[in-house]
Amino acid sequence: MRKLIVLGVVGLIAQLIDGSLGMAYGVTSSTLLLAAGVAPAAASAAVHFSEIGTSLVSGASHHKLGNVDWRTVSILAVPGFVGAFAGATLLSNMDAAVAKPIVAIILLSLGFYVVYRFLRLGGARPTFKGHPSAAFLAPMGLVAGTLDAVGGGGWGPVGTTSLLSSGRLEPRKVVGSIDTSEFVVAVGGSLGFLLGLGAAGINWGYAGALLAGGVIAAPVAAWLVKKLPARVLGTAAGGLIILTNSKTLLDSIGAPGVATAVTAAVIFVLWVSAIVWAVKQERLSKAALAEEELQPTTA
Numbered sequence: 001m002r003k004l005i006v007l008g009v010v011g012l013i014a015q016l017i018d019g020s021l022g023m024a025y026g027v028t029s030s031t032l033l034l035a036a037g038v039a040p041a042a043a044s045a046a047v048h049f050s051e052i053g054t055s056l057v058s059g060a061s062h063h064k065l066g067n068v069d070w071r072t073v074s075i076l077a078v079p080g081f082v083g084a085f086a087g088a089t090l091l092s093n094m095d096a097a098v099a100k101p102i103v104a105i106i107l108l109s110l111g112f113y114v115v116y117r118f119l120r121l122g123g124a125r126p127t128f129k130g131h132p133s134a135a136f137l138a139p140m141g142l143v144a145g146t147l148d149a150v151g152g153g154g155w156g157p158v159g160t161t162s163l164l165s166s167g168r169l170e171p172r173k174v175v176g177s178i179d180t181s182e183f184v185v186a187v188g189g190s191l192g193f194l195l196g197l198g199a200a201g202i203n204w205g206y207a208g209a210l211l212a213g214g215v216i217a218a219p220v221a222a223w224l225v226k227k228l229p230a231r232v233l234g235t236a237a238g239g240l241i242i243l244t245n246s247k248t249l250l251d252s253i254g255a256p257g258v259a260t261a262v263t264a265a266v267i268f269v270l271w272v273s274a275i276v277w278a279v280k281q282e283r284l285s286k287a288a289l290a291e292e293e294l295q296p297t298t299a
Helices: 002-021 025-035 040-064 070-091 099-119 134-151 155-166 171-197 204-227 230-252 257-294
Strands: none
Touching: 002 025, 002 040, 002 204, 025 040, 025 134, 025 155, 025 204, 040 070, 040 134, 040 171, 040 204, 070 134, 070 155, 070 171, 099 155, 099 230, 099 257, 134 155, 134 171, 155 171, 155 230, 171 204, 171 230, 230 257
């Protein structure tokens, strides 16, 4: 019972992060399950079944607050479903350890780009033009869905990172669209695990505990992402990508625990500093904009 309560708290925290930054529910939850000795396929299965409920509530909350670009969701959903189903089926019979460092390097690079993109604005406010094309979204959905099922998390890191770096959608709509489309991805992955593992191979108690915590946090996270400025949200998301994937990469190459901990601590300090700087720049930008609006117009 104590383990289920802990998992409920983990689900709450993971969804609070995921719903506000567009990633980390699967990564956080899967990490704890693996640490508890749950097999990778069973851990990912429990996470995906819980995500059916959390992503449904999260998507509804984001839609209510105007955080969803439905064109993006409609293009992402089907490739994401196919990728998640295929990835879940494969994971039942394969080890994903070889793919982890490659994926971590790609995501790490994109994370640095996202942070750079939002920090280099200086006093200017971020602008977002057009929409991501179907030729960009469909392959991304297929890859992200596959990685999500194989790695126990990947839809948010790949999808959110790629959309943020494209500069085509403002961060709150990136997060809202990724969280909303994740419902279809979770269904695809769950069906794949059900086929590959069977109902007996899935820990329904773990899935239920994660679901309970996630459902509580989803509306709060959707409200939070609407209130956070684009510059701050983009910097926070990029830093999370860097922090998460740096650890994954160091672990995969067998780096000593001390080296991993020190690296993570340094990145965390830099991440917090970047967020503080972004908040300061946002305040300066808003003050300058307010001053311009107060200036009398000349004939």
